[in-house]
Amino acid sequence: MAAADALGAPGEPRRRTVRSGGVPLAVYEQGDPTRPTVLLVHGYPDTHRVWDDVAAALAAEHHVVRYDVRGAGDSGRPARRRDYRLELLAGDLFAVAGAVSPDRPVHVVAHDWGSIQSWEAVAHPDAAGRIASYTSISGPCLDHVGHWIRHRLARPTPRHVAQLLGQLAHSWYIAAFHLPVLAPAAWRRGLADRWGTVLRLAEAVTPRPGHPQPTLAGDAVRGINLYRANMLPRLLRPRARPTTVPVQLIGLTRDHYVSPALAEGLERWVPHLWRRTVPATHWSALLEKGTTVARMVEEFVARPEGRTAPAAGRSPKDRKPFAGRLAVVTGAGSGIGRATALAFAEQGADVALCDLDPEAAERTAELARLLGASARAWRVDVSDGTAVDTFAADVTAEFRVPDIVVNNAGIGHSGTFLETTEQEWRRVLDVNLWGVIHGCRAFGSLMAERGEGGHIVNLASAAAYLPSKLLAAYATSKAAVFMLSDCLRAEMAGFGVGVSAICPGIVNTNITRTTTFSGLDAAQEAARQKRVSGMYARRNFPPEKVADEILRAVTGDRAVVPVTFEAKAARLIGRLSPGLLRTAARFDIG
Ligand code: NAD
Numbered sequence: 001m002a003a004a005d006a007l008g009a010p011g012e013p014r015r016r017t018v019r020s021g022g023v024p025l026a027v028y029e030q031g032d033p034t035r036p037t038v039l040l041v042h043g044y045p046d047t048h049r050v051w052d053d054v055a056a057a058l059a060a061e062h063h064v065v066r067y068d069v070r071g072a073g074d075s076g077r078p079a080r081r082r083d084y085r086l087e088l089l090a091g092d093l094f095a096v097a098g099a100v101s102p103d104r105p106v107h108v109v110a111h112d113w114g115s116i117q118s119w120e121a122v123a124h125p126d127a128a129g130r131i132a133s134y135t136s137i138s139g140p141c142l143d144h145v146g147h148w149i150r151h152r153l154a155r156p157t158p159r160h161v162a163q164l165l166g167q168l169a170h171s172w173y174i175a176a177f178h179l180p181v182l183a184p185a186a187w188r189r190g191l192a193d194r195w196g197t198v199l200r201l202a203e204a205v206t207p208r209p210g211h212p213q214p215t216l217a218g219d220a221v222r223g224i225n226l227y228r229a230n231m232l233p234r235l236l237r238p239r240a241r242p243t244t245v246p247v248q249l250i251g252l253t254r255d256h257y258v259s260p261a262l263a264e265g266l267e268r269w270v271p272h273l274w275r276r277t278v279p280a281t282h283w284s285a286l287l288e289k290g291t292t293v294a295r296m297v298e299e300f301v302a303r304p305e306g307r308t309a310p311a312a313g314r315s316p317k318d319r320k321p322f323a324g325r326l327a328v329v330t331g332a333g334s335g336i337g338r339a340t341a342l343a344f345a346e347q348g349a350d351v352a353l354c355d356l357d358p359e360a361a362e363r364t365a366e367l368a369r370l371l372g373a374s375a376r377a378w379r380v381d382v383s384d385g386t387a388v389d390t391f392a393a394d395v396t397a398e399f400r401v402p403d404i405v406v407n408n409a410g411i412g413h414s415g416t417f418l419e420t421t422e423q424e425w426r427r428v429l430d431v432n433l434w435g436v437i438h439g440c441r442a443f444g445s446l447m448a449e450r451g452e453g454g455h456i457v458n459l460a461s462a463a464a465y466l467p468s469k470l471l472a473a474y475a476t477s478k479a480a481v482f483m484l485s486d487c488l489r490a491e492m493a494g495f496g497v498g499v500s501a502i503c504p505g506i507v508n509t510n511i512t513r514t515t516t517f518s519g520l521d522a523a524q525e526a527a528r529q530k531r532v533s534g535m536y537a538r539r540n541f542p543p544e545k546v547a548d549e550i551l552r553a554v555t556g557d558r559a560v561v562p563v564t565f566e567a568k569a570a571r572l573i574g575r576l577s578p579g580l581l582r583t584a585a586r587f588d589i590g
Contacts, residue, residue: 013055018067020095021088026074027067027096031059036132036301037101040066041093043112043139045187045195045220047073049210050111050283053290058297062107065100067092069114071222073215084225086142086234089117090124097130105132107301109293111286112257113226115139123241123269135248135297138258138282142230144269145262146238163261170259177227184221192217202256203283211287246272248300250293253453253496254281267319274300275324279453279496292451320348321555326402328352328395330382330439331409333360335509336459338367339547340406345373347551352395352402354380355409374399382409382435385442392442401450404554406457407439410477412511414528415518417472424518425473432477433484440488444497453496455554458485460501462567465574467585478503482560489559498557503571504546505564506539 013028028048038058040051048066055064068075070092071084078084097106108131110118119141121127122134152160177183191198195216196207213219247270251260267273276296280289327344331337333355341351345368353368355361358379368375376398380391395402413420413428436458447454463475464482485501492499512533517525546563553561562568574581 013066016099018096018099020070020092023070023076023078023083023092025067025070025076025092025096027065027100029100030055030064031062033063033100035061035063037063037065037097037104037106038297038301039093039097039100039106039108040064041108041110041114041118042066042069042072043110043114043116044223044226045072045216046112046114046211047213047215047219049073049213050286051290052208052210054109054286054294054297057291057294061298062301063101065096065106067096069117071225072219073213077218077222079222081225081229084222084229086117086120086230089226090120093118093121094124094126094130105130107131107133107135107297109135109137109297110139111137112139112282113223116142116230117226119144119241122245122247123243127243127245131245133246133248133300134243135250135300137250137285137293138252138255140258140262141241141269142234143238143241144266146235148262148265149235150238151265163259163264167259167262170255170257173257174227174231177224178231183224187217187220192220195220199283199287203281205281205283205287208287242269244272246274246300248274248276248296250285250296251275251277252282252285253277253279254284257282277453278451289451296452320346322404322551323348325349325404326352326395326399327404327406328354328402328439328443329406329408330354330380330435331356332364332377333357335511336504336507336543336546336550337406337408338364339543340408340550341365341375342367342371343544343547343551344404345371345375348373349404350374350399352399353377354382354391356381382407382438383430385434385438388435388438388442392446396446401446401452401454402443403452403454404457405439405443405447405454406459406550407436408457408459409435410459410511412515413474413518414470414515414532415472416469419518420473421518424516428473428477429480432474433480436481436484440484444488444492447497448492448495451495453498455498455500455557456485456488456492457500457502457550457553460485460503462503462505462562462564462570464501464503465581466567466570467581469585470588486559498554500550500553500558501560502546502550502553503560503562503567505541505562505567505570506536507541507543507546507564508536508539509543512536 013030016027018025018027042048042050047068051066058064071077108118115136116139122131152164195212199205249263278285278289278292285293322344327349329337329341332341332353341353341364345351350373351368353361353365361377365375365377378391380387382388410432440456458481460482461478463471464478482501485499489499513529517528541564549561549563562571
């Protein structure tokens with residue numbers, strides 16, 4: 001990077017200097033200055049280079065500006081602690097914004113301490129005309145945190161105490177930074193040299209040119225002033241800091257420093273708040289998932305004028321757990337599928353539904369709309385891979401990439417191995433196994449590509465681990481779904497997508513009325529369906545309870561969820577004494 005002010009080579013950032021209160025700030029610009037300006041503010045102990053990937057992805061459509069904050073990189077290096085106060089840092093941001101975009105407000109995007117100092121500017125009374133939007137990543141407003149702590153100390157419920165302790169455990173290094181000598185000595189005596197290794201081991205980040213930067217040791221030592229000049233004053237005497245600037249808060253699922261609880265209740269200060277999630281650590285969000293962050297910024301900058309935040313007008317208490325999320329449910333026209341679609345709708349999600357029976361699916365969509373959800377239904381045969389691919393494309397076009405996919409569609413079949421015809425085998429495997437495979441492929445690849453995580457739920461069955469000579473094809477299909485879910489879970493973990501296998505026992509749905517039986521004529525089959533339906537009705541376990549478990553599996557990212565007493569008992573016995581289950585499998589039960 002050129003040290004002097006100069007116009008860089010084509011494609012390289014153009015370097016200029018902006019003065020703020022006598023401190024020279026090294027500013028780097030990319031992209032067309034007539035496009036909307038995005039101003040990137042880095043954290044501690046970084047420089048503008050931490051944004052390389054994000055800036056490159058944004059530069060095609062935006063005027064991208066970064067700067068080294070005071071004390072870091074090529075910017076001026078004030079020596080006194082008081083020169084690092086938040087008011088001065090906010091002044092730097094306004095100075096750079098005014099110099100690079102004098103006529104139009106800028107879109108600020110900030111990380112870590114960059115985010116903390118940008119909050120100071122965003123909550124400034126003059127911010128509305130100068131900052132068009134703010135994307136905050138892993139750096140809260142210290143005043144908001146001060147109020148957050150006070151509120152929890154004043155009402156020390158077990159949940160509040162757990163949140164306080166949780167954040168305290170994330171903040172050990174802040175105390176260390178207040179100790180004299182220790183922190184500067186650690187940076188000077190080797191930590192700076194080993195910072196790349198620390199990031200690789202703790203943050204899943206690969207060092208690259210420009211990060212960590214050659215000036216790290218000095219930057220890190222001076223940056224300790226950020227903590228010492230601001231933390232205690234703001235946390236102990238927090239000011240009221242509301243803002244009307246629209247804010248996009250990007251939460252990181254594996255952040256070692258900022259716990260998600262810290263953002264609870266933020267709507268109190270920020271009425272126009274959008275919440276997004278990236279499955280990433282504190283640094284991998286920028287260094288490994290830069291294109292995902294850039295896409296979120298792009299979407300936020302380009303959001304239609306006047307679009308209100310999902311949480312607008314609702315108090316945090318009223319916000320539903322799945323608000324703003326999209327759930328896809330297959331086989332949503334009946335039983336567990338319908339109950340699951342409605343449970344997600346009731347908890348605030350939008351739902352995209354499909355079934356072989358389009359009227360039944362449309363009825364579920366109508367009921368979901370009555371609960372306040374956006375809902376659409378499609379006719380899809382899940383055993384047809386092309387149809388499922390088209391469904392996934394339609395859902396994405398109509399709504400967006402889903403956050404949750406429930407591969408629920410399935411059929412019942414009863415018959416011993418020797419009785420079951422090849423055609424029956426194919427039908428059961430096509431729907432129960434291939435239907436799940438098609439759903440996982442079509443939607444899983446979209447979720448992985450989007451990079452915002454999510455959850456896939458596959459309906460297996462207690463039959464997956466409970467052998468029965470009468471359920472040869474059905475149990476085989478469900479055992480395959482069970483194992484598929486575990487394999488997929490291992491693979492999708494890298495994308496922040498959870499996978500759950502749900503294993504219900506006997507649930508009172510329509511499945512028994514459509515279950516086919518090998519070796520029986522139509523009259524015998526109808527009689528058997530009636531008998532089994534009666535048995536399921538007497539057991540009377542409602543599909544709504546399975547739906548509740550499915551929502552819990554998503555929230556808690558549970559791998560295997562047996563539902564009903566018999567499903568739990570069979571799983572336990574299968575582990576303690578598999579031979580017992582094998583013996584029981586010989587009897588004509590069902
Ligand atoms: P259900 O018959 O009430 O509902 C299944 C829905 O899937 C129906 O609306 C049906 O039209 C649809 N469907 C069937 N084949 C399809 C296809 N090829 N493409 C698209 N949609 C199709 O059954 P349910 O009990 O709600 O079953 C849901 C899932 O739960 C199934 O996978 C089933 O195997 C599993 N399960 C059910 C029970 C139970 O006791 N009911 C127990 C364990 C597992």
